[in-house]
Amino acid sequence: xxxxxxxxxxxxxxxxxxxxxxxxxxxxxxxxxxxxxxxxxxxxxxxxxxxxxxxxxxxxxxxxxxxxxxxxxxxxxxxxxxxxxxxxxxxxxxxxxxxxxxxxxxxxxxxxx
Amino acid sequence: xxxxxxxxxxxxxxxxxxxxxxxxxxxxxxxxxxxxxxxxxxxxxxxxxxxxxxxxxxxxxxxxxxxxxxxxxxxxxxxxxxxxxxxxxxxxxxxxxxxxxxxxxxxxxxxxxxxxxxxx
Numbered sequence: 001x002x003x004x005x006x007x008x009x010x011x012x013x014x015x016x017x018x019x020x021x022x023x024x025x026x027x028x029x030x031x032x033x034x035x036x037x038x039x040x041x042x043x044x045x046x047x048x049x050x051x052x053x054x055x056x057x058x059x060x061x062x063x064x065x066x067x068x069x070x071x072x073x074x075x076x077x078x079x080x081x082x083x084x085x086x087x088x089x090x091x092x093x094x095x096x097x098x099x100x101x102x103x104x105x106x107x108x109x110x111x112x113x
Numbered sequence: 114x115x116x117x118x119x120x121x122x123x124x125x126x127x128x129x130x131x132x133x134x135x136x137x138x139x140x141x142x143x144x145x146x147x148x149x150x151x152x153x154x155x156x157x158x159x160x161x162x163x164x165x166x167x168x169x170x171x172x173x174x175x176x177x178x179x180x181x182x183x184x185x186x187x188x189x190x191x192x193x194x195x196x197x198x199x200x201x202x203x204x205x206x207x208x209x210x211x212x213x214x215x216x217x218x219x220x221x222x223x224x225x226x227x228x229x230x231x232x233x
Contacts, residue, residue: 033220033221035221044224045157045206047115047223047224050221091156101147
C-alpha cells in the first residue's frame with residue numbers, strides 16, 4: 001500500500017524568509033500525482049501545487065515550488081518570502097490516476113512576524 | 114475556476130435527527146466525489162467514494178446505512194447522516210475530482226469548505 005510521510009509535525013518561519021516542508025512516499029507505481037494542500041484555520045483545503053511524476057521539471061506556483069526527487073521518493077515544498085497568510089496545516093498527498101488520495105499526517109506551519 | 118461549494122457550513126441538531134449535506138462542483142464536472150471526516154489536528158479520513166449514477170463505495174468501518182450518499186449528477190453529491198448521535202459530531206469535507214478535459218486540472222481533487230456538525 002502507498003504511504004505518505006511528513007516527518008515534521010510543526011515548523012516555524014520568520015516572515016519574508018524561506019521554509020521547506022518535507023514529504024516522502026512509498027509506491028511501486030511509476031506514474032502518479034503528488035500534491036501539496038494547505039488547510040488554514042478556516043479548514044478549507046486549498047490546492048497549493050500539483051506534480052505529475054512523469055514530468056522531470058519541478059512544479060512552481062508563484063512563491064511555492066517543489067523539489068521532486070522520484071528515485072528518492074521525496075517531494076518537498078519550498079515557500080519563499082513567507083507571509084503571515086501562509087500559516088496553515090500543510091498536507092502532502094499521493095494519488096495514482098483514478099484512485100483515492102493518500103495523505104500525510106500534516107505539518108503545522110507558523111509564520112512569525 | 115475549480116470551485117466546490119458545500120452546504121450548510123455549520124449545523125446543530127438534536128440526537129436522533131437526520132442531517133443532509135450538499136456538495137456541488139460549481140464550474141466543472143466531476144467524475145467522482147469523495148466524502149471525508151476530519152477530527153481536530155488530524156488528517157482527513159476518507160469515508161466514501163461516489164461516482165455519478167452508481168452506488169457509493171464505503172471505506173471499512175463506515176456504516177453505509179448511517180451515512181447515505183447520493184450522487185445524482187456530475188455536479189452534485191449529498192451525504193445524509195441518519196439518526197445522528199453525539200459521536201457523529203465532526204467536521205465533514207467533500208471533494209470533487211475533475212474530468213481531464215473539464216477545464217480544471219484533471220485527476221485532481223478540489224475541496225469544499227467543510228461542514229461542522231454538532232449533535233446535541
